[in-house]
Amino acid sequence: MSKSKVLNLKDKIDGNEMDLSLCNLTEVPVKELAAFPKVTVLDLSCNNISSLPLEFCSLSHLIKVDLSKNQLTVLPDDLGRLSNLQQLDLYNNKLTILPVSFSQLKNLKWLDLKDNPLEINLAKAAGDCLDEKQCKQCAVRVLQHMRILQDEVDKERERRLQKEKELEKKKEAKQREREAKEREARKREKAEEKERKRKEYNAHIAAMAVQEQKNKRKEEKRRRTGQAVADKKAAVESAPKAQRHTLIGLLFKLLLLLLLGLAGVVGVCQLTGLNDEAMCVPVNSAVGDGLSWVREQKVDLKVRELVQEVDIRARELLQKLSSLAPQLLKPLVPTATVTEPVETVEN
Structure with missing residues (x-):
């Protein structure tokens, strides 16, 4: 206004x-x-x-x-x-x-x-x-x-407020129930996810174990196969060697037997009463010529000393053999004759 x-x-x-x-x-x-x-x-x-x-x-x-x-x-x-x-x-x-x-x-x-x-x-x-x-x-x-x-x-108004409160409480209760269900669902999902991961982990471990077992079997099979191949190869390779070793051993034995036999013949012809026999005359002559030839050779003093030493040892051996002549003539003669030629060869 x-x-x-x-x-x-x-x-x-x-x-x-x-x-x-x-x-x-x-x-x-x-x-x-x-x-x-x-x-x-x-x-x-x-x-x-x-x-x-x-x-x-x-x-x-x-x-x-x-x-x-x-x-x-x-x-x-x-x-x-x-x-x-x-x-x-x-x-x-x-x-x-x-x-x-x-x-x-x-x-x-x-x-x-x-x-x-x-x-x-x-x-x-x-x-x-x-x-x-x-x-x-x-x-x-x-x-x-x-x-x-x-x-x-x-x-x-009080009833309305009370009703509103009750509705609010119901709403809150439903909200809490819904949240509880959601929490339970999340918890269940987490548990299921954890269980799924655990199963996957166990399956992975089992698969690794199976694979490792397969690898071990393969390795064992490969090792056995390799070992068999190696053994076969070694057998194939060692067969000629064994044959060679066997042949060499056989030849060595034959040579040794020959030397033993020769030494036995020399011993019999030199130390027994058979030295005048016709079969021993060439043997004794050959032994004497050999020893004379060795004495006549112009060799070093040490070699001469060695030859003299061998001669002395040979004579001592022949004397021993003469004392053992009766036993040498028995069936065990080869065993005894083995020892003497060995020393002779070595000397």
Whole structure:
């Protein structure tokens, strides 16, 4: 509102009262009214006001309000904030119900709800308001009725809250159950995955063991095959050697037997009474010629000494053989003759 209109509102003030009746108002000038906190009595009757703004409930300094003969169809939900309100005139409006917060008007002493299309229970509670007493009783009964409604609303709100809590609990329980199932499923999946990996590991170890066993068998087979081949090869290679060794041994034995036989013949012809026999004459002659030839040869002194030593040893041997002649002639003669020629060969 302009400054001039504010001054006009001041003109409407008389002490603690402000008279705005018959001003053809369609709205309540709440902001302007808030500028006059000392005004406790407000007359807004006989206007065209259809609703009260929410800000109207902030005018808690008001004690008496006259809203009769307007077009009100509903009151603000926070009307209970007018905690100092003692008298309220709502005569001849279009109200059907009152806000539940109406029960919070604890200081309300006077109320007029005549000529309103009130719902039946509220109308019964309001009754008539034809005089001061009836209007006071109307205030008391309506407050009681609104408190009952407030209790029911509170209970309903409590039930709704309880239901919401129960639903929330059920929701939380379902959420927890779902989370538990998910955890169990994850746990089961992990266990299955672990078991699968364990089986794969065991299968891998078993496969490695089988492969290792196969490798061992192959290696053993290869080793046996190689050994057999080597043995066969060695046998093939050693056969000629063995034959050669056998042949050489045989020849050596034959030579040894020949030398032994020759030594035996020489011994018999030199040491026995057979030396004059025709068969021993060539042998003795050959032995004598050989010894003479050796003596006549111009060899080194050491060689001569060696020959003389051999001659001495040979004579000693022949003497021993002469003493053993009877035994040499027995069946064991070959064994005895083996020893003598060996020494002779070595000498």
